[in-house]
Amino acid sequence: MTKAYKPVVLAVQKLTVALVSTGQDIISDISFQLREGEVLGLVGESGSGKTTLSSALLGYTRHGAQITDGSVYLDEQDILKLGDQALRKIRGAKMSHVAQDPGTALNPALRIGRQLEELLEIHQPALTSTERKQKIGKILSEVGLENGKDFLKRYPHQLSGGQQQRILLALAFLLEPRLIILDEPTTALDVTTQTLVLNIIRRLCREYRVAAIYVSHDLTVVKEIADRVIVLYAGRIAEDADLENLFKAPRHPYTQGLLNAIPDIAIRRELLPIEGHAPAPANRPQGCAFAERCAFSSEICQQQTPPLIQSSEDLQAHYVACHHSEQATFIKPEHYVNDIQLFDEKQDHHLLKVEHLNAWYGHQQILFDVSLSLQKGECLALVGESGSGKTTLSRSLVGLNQQVDGQLYWEDQILPFQSGKRSLKQRHQIQYIFQNPYKALNPAHTIGQTLGKVAQHFFSSSKAQAHQQILAVLKQVSLPAHVQDLYPRDLSGGERQRVAIARALLCQPEILICDEITSALDVSVQASILKLLQQLQKQGLTLLFVTHNLGVVRAIADRVAVLKNGHIVEYGDTDQVLSHAKHRYTQKLLAHAPSLFRAENQYELN
Structure with missing residues (x-):
């Protein structure tokens, strides 16, 4: 047949x-x-x-x-x-x-309802007003969005990222x-x-x-x-x-x-x-x-x-399209034990410790009674859905959030939450790497100028000393010396992210806070950046890695903290949390995480 x-x-x-x-x-x-x-x-x-x-x-x-x-x-x-x-x-x-x-x-100046109506008016002008409303209501229901007047009157900036993406799907499927x-x-x-x-x-x-x-x-x-x-x-x-x-x-x-x-x-x-x-x-x-x-x-x-x-x-x-496709046999990757030491949470000595942290934006409280610690040389992953408070927490630790209370300790000393109240040495100790390296680097400056300003500002280096420090840090992140003569636009996404890491390393920090730094990178470039971070970790650098990619967490993190609506709901050894999650929210994140190699129903909800 x-x-x-x-x-x-x-x-x-x-x-x-x-x-x-x-x-x-x-x-x-x-x-x-x-x-x-x-x-x-x-x-x-x-x-x-x-x-x-x-x-x-x-x-x-x-x-x-x-x-x-x-x-x-x-x-x-x-x-x-x-x-x-x-x-x-x-x-x-x-x-x-x-x-x-x-x-x-999406057009930021038009309401959501108007953008949907406009598409129908242009391509299907024969439809009546009632027919247009019916079609819009149907497609909004199909993409999981409400069809009330209040929702249709919203502007794109009043929607979450997921809602905006579903509006784009509604626009795409509206005309079938x-x-x-x-x-x-x-x-x-x-x-x-x-x-x-x-x-x-x-x-x-x-x-x-x-x-x-x-x-x-x-x-x-x-x-x-x-x-x-x-x-x-x-x-x-x-x-x-x-x-x-x-x-x-x-x-x-x-x-x-x-x-x-x-x-x-x-x-x-x-x-x-x-x-x-x-x-x-x-x-x-x-x-x-x-x-x-x-x-x-x-x-x-x-x-x-x-x-x-x-x-x-x-x-x-x-x-x-390969001359040797018959020889290129794929070997399925096997589980391995990372040779980076796993840390014992029962130890008393912590490099950075935060206790009973609360944070607000205006009158809205974002973080509630958050306590966690970082030990020297470990990688702690911070995970959770959008809006869970990951970025607020990481910005609070680096001193960029003004509306914070609680206790923050650097080893045994109190560390102010406001960056302006910290000493120059304290500001060096925690460095922040942003998600988008292109926006974080000045497009009008060469890489050498960007790194040189950091070296001269933080260490009052002479030009000769600054040049030597730049060469050393570029080598540390596996970039050639000639990169310092290039502009950000001349580099790939992975190279720009390495420059952002190099700029942070120039300050000789104890802790790097990495905020979704691999989310927009190719998988191969992502792997090279993660491998670099693991090498830096082996040299004694401590990492706080903010991400929604649980595969990345499994690969590099020693411990993981799971945030939900501003509360830490699960916290512990990475393999323990990802393989035997206790909290239903963590189980939900694991169940939704895409995977190439997991067994069927490996992360079923309890």
Whole structure:
């Protein structure tokens, strides 16, 4: 009996996008099909071409680029042959896009209800006012939002991040399009909100028979939602397979490298970053672009670009572009015991200790009777949903929160909560690393100028001394000396985060507070940053790591504190808390955390 296939919604053939100035390809020879209700995961590091490809599927190219070859058929109509006016009619009606940052995608000057009404007025002008209200009410209900007048009168800034993201989903599905492209829509969300959003996307795609492309660098999230996965590298498809085959038996060394770099909540294992960087379009070598980073590289890899061919061992369609795919066997990572010492909470000596901390924003209390401690050389993870108080607590410890009471001790001495009341030495001892390194670094200053100001300000160093300190700290974070001559815009996200760490290390701190510093990074870059932090920890540095990624917690933390609504609800050894959680809230976080390797129902709610 012939298997019944759903209709093809999207057919891409030999799609190529190149730079106008040089003619260098950004993406090359991309071909695939997508069917009704199917979700395709599109993964790869920064620079792999994910954004360029997803934009081209909508008929867009960034400034300085152009589509030079290929076709994009949406329901058998090549959208690349349409004029601007015809494309505008299709976008929104037959094709939708969900952006990564809803704060910038939603119009801040328009109420939520008005933004939904406006979309219907433009694309479905024949609808009556009553019909528009019915459609809006239906889609809001389907994305889990209320439909009352008070809610529709809110502006985007009056909604939480999860609510904003669900409004974007409502806008995307409102016109019942044929294709939706989702660009990392859950990157900044906590695990429970992320699960909610993923479930909504999966359900609506099936109900509305929408074909979807989910763009992400996080394979653990892709595993939760996709039916198939395409792995991009240097603008080409490296691997294309159904979900089960890709995760059980990845055939391309690059895919295997991505899987080995991912921290996972189920097992504590060594993270293995992929050494090197993906080549930019102007620097892509002859032959296989991954050859210089690949353990299987041989002479043929240097000379010939591997074609994308079907793997002979797989009954399902599994395509690989690798000369040595038959040799590249994937070994499932095993659990290991971290060689960093696990600390005994019963010890009396603490580097930093906070007792009965309460904190407010205006008249609203955020933290309630919080007590915890940090011992020298340990990593304490602080986890919880958005709004739980993680950032308020970390900012209180560094001295950036004014409305605080309680007791804070540095070893045996009282440490003021206000930074202005601390001595220069005390301010050196605790350094804060922000989530977004690009916003935290002055774009008008070179890296050398940024680091030099710190060295001269804190230590009154001469220029010669400052230069030597900068070279030493750049070496400590594995950056070459020439980085000091570059601007933040010249660096990758991982390199910028290393600069932010280097700036903090210049102050010779005892404690680093890391606030979601890996949430926006590629998995390989994330692995390299986490490995760096582990090395610094072995040298005696103490870490407070704020995150919503429980896989990262399993990989690097000695102990973990779980915050809920400003209260610490669980606190203890990492492996004990993550493997045998006592509090129902912790169990809920664990149940919602995506994982590649955990057993079915490993984190069921009690």
